[in-house]
Amino acid sequence: MISGILSWMIFIPLIGMAVVMVVPKEKHSLIRWISMVATGIPLILSLMLLSAYDSSTAAFQFQEFASWIPGLNVNYHLGVDGLSVPMLFLTALLSFLAVLISFNIVNRVKEYFAFYLLLVTGMMGVFCALDFFLFYVFWEVMLVPMYFLIGIWGGPRKEYAAIKFFLYTLFGSIFMLVAILALYFTSTPHTLSIPELIARSPELTHGFQIFAFVFFFIAFAIKIPTLPFHTWLPDAHVEAPTAVSVLLAGVLLKMGTYGLLRISFPMLPEATKYFAFPMAVLGVVGIIYGAIVCMAQTDLKKLVAYSSISHMGYCLLGMGAIGSVAAISGAMFQMVSHGLITGALFMLVGVIYDRAHTREIDAYGGMWLKVPFYSGIMVLFVLGSLGLPGLSGFISEFMVFLGAFPSYSVTVAIAVIGVLLTAAYFLRMVQRMFLGQVAGHTEGLTEINVREVISVAPLAILMIAIGIYPALLSNYIEATIANLVRVIGG
Numbered sequence: 001m002i003s004g005i006l007s008w009m010i011f012i013p014l015i016g017m018a019v020v021m022v023v024p025k026e027k028h029s030l031i032r033w034i035s036m037v038a039t040g041i042p043l044i045l046s047l048m049l050l051s052a053y054d055s056s057t058a059a060f061q062f063q064e065f066a067s068w069i070p071g072l073n074v075n076y077h078l079g080v081d082g083l084s085v086p087m088l089f090l091t092a093l094l095s096f097l098a099v100l101i102s103f104n105i106v107n108r109v110k111e112y113f114a115f116y117l118l119l120v121t122g123m124m125g126v127f128c129a130l131d132f133f134l135f136y137v138f139w140e141v142m143l144v145p146m147y148f149l150i151g152i153w154g155g156p157r158k159e160y161a162a163i164k165f166f167l168y169t170l171f172g173s174i175f176m177l178v179a180i181l182a183l184y185f186t187s188t189p190h191t192l193s194i195p196e197l198i199a200r201s202p203e204l205t206h207g208f209q210i211f212a213f214v215f216f217f218i219a220f221a222i223k224i225p226t227l228p229f230h231t232w233l234p235d236a237h238v239e240a241p242t243a244v245s246v247l248l249a250g251v252l253l254k255m256g257t258y259g260l261l262r263i264s265f266p267m268l269p270e271a272t273k274y275f276a277f278p279m280a281v282l283g284v285v286g287i288i289y290g291a292i293v294c295m296a297q298t299d300l301k302k303l304v305a306y307s308s309i310s311h312m313g314y315c316l317l318g319m320g321a322i323g324s325v326a327a328i329s330g331a332m333f334q335m336v337s338h339g340l341i342t343g344a345l346f347m348l349v350g351v352i353y354d355r356a357h358t359r360e361i362d363a364y365g366g367m368w369l370k371v372p373f374y375s376g377i378m379v380l381f382v383l384g385s386l387g388l389p390g391l392s393g394f395i396s397e398f399m400v401f402l403g404a405f406p407s408y409s410v411t412v413a414i415a416v417i418g419v420l421l422t423a424a425y426f427l428r429m430v431q432r433m434f435l436g437q438v439a440g441h442t443e444g445l446t447e448i449n450v451r452e453v454i455s456v457a458p459l460a461i462l463m464i465a466i467g468i469y470p471a472l473l474s475n476y477i478e479a480t481i482a483n484l485v486r487v488i489g490g
Helices: 005-022 028-052 084-104 109-128 132-141 143-153 158-186 194-199 206-223 232-239 242-267 269-274 276-295 300-320 325-356 372-385 392-404 409-434 450-468 471-488
Strands: 061-069 074-080
Touching (some): 005 061, 005 074, 028 084, 074 109, 109 132, 109 143, 132 158, 143 158, 194 242, 206 269, 269 276, 276 300, 276 409, 300 409, 325 471, 372 392, 372 409, 372 450, 392 450, 450 471
16 A cells, blocks of 8 residues: 555645646646646545455544644644545545546636646545644635636636635634634643544533534535525536536535534534434425425526435435434435436536537427437436436435434435425426427537546446445445444434
């Protein structure tokens, strides 16, 4: 195994950014290929990490430690477990594939890929950091490039969407910072080590845990996003360029649920038990609300964006069943599955937008006759999103329902309505866009090209593989989640 593999995964994109910055701005092709290498190497390293990871233990592995700011007891501390290893692979995979999708960027190419690689560094760092100072730095690093990627290369309302995203995320970060400082000054001796603070959780009073949990939850709920902190998401998704929408849906939304599982649950177990049922209720509200709003959408990208609110609700529902390994495992499955499926859907929406320059559902008709290969791929991912058995979406939702039902039978029964609504709005979209006679903007469409197929093919393969053989993922997460349930005492 490569020494310092986690540091290499984090900082190779940053090195790539530095190289891009010194390349002449007119060398578009060279800049794109440098970005591919800078994201391709972390993808290879993530595969090595998967192969070398010991799934039989919940302990942190591949740890890297160095004193950083001794006076404040701040350390450069990295490590991974069953929660972070799958997310690192998902991040590396989507980051690489989204570079392929970004080849159609022709405006300010140098700046675009520089910001893009900085964003990848921040995302990788969040999933590796085991020190709160480091975690917060990486969390904030993502904010700046995402703001510019939306604000410069986005759609007609890009400035509004970028500022809204920035303000919402910054608002949540302030709450997170207050909670981190409170934990730091409460601990004796003062520490920002996440594993140490988890070990000291029995020393925290019930009232303090409630306070810290609420502050962390606001920060993480904005990222998920859950109601009522969700309104930034549709604007950001609709205005963002395709690759940024892919990373926003596939990775950034998962940082909210990851933060709850990594920090709030093991560090604040009493508060976790106190808020378990409200979390499950928020999850169900998100499932139903997101699905109902999807029924009213005429913009295809906005439909996929609101479907993310609905699908992330399954994560909260599963995480609310804190005593069930199956339910929390289902939430992890949903994090990965949603990243694969929704990331691909945004790519495919971008494919037709690049050709027809409209995302209006009613502007198309009979696409199956005109572009059958594209239509088949799109429908495959739609079926994955609505939970067809044999695909990863079904496994995640089934595990959430199975695990949560003993604790919240009525809540789960209500949540099942979301499955029906999801099928309704997706199938209605398929009927209007893909079936019937060729009409509207479908006339001018050309078939999906090789580069675009290569971008979505790995996601389709993984979606099917996990749906048929869930052990591909469960083997990595089982020990860690079993230990998490034990720590919470759910």
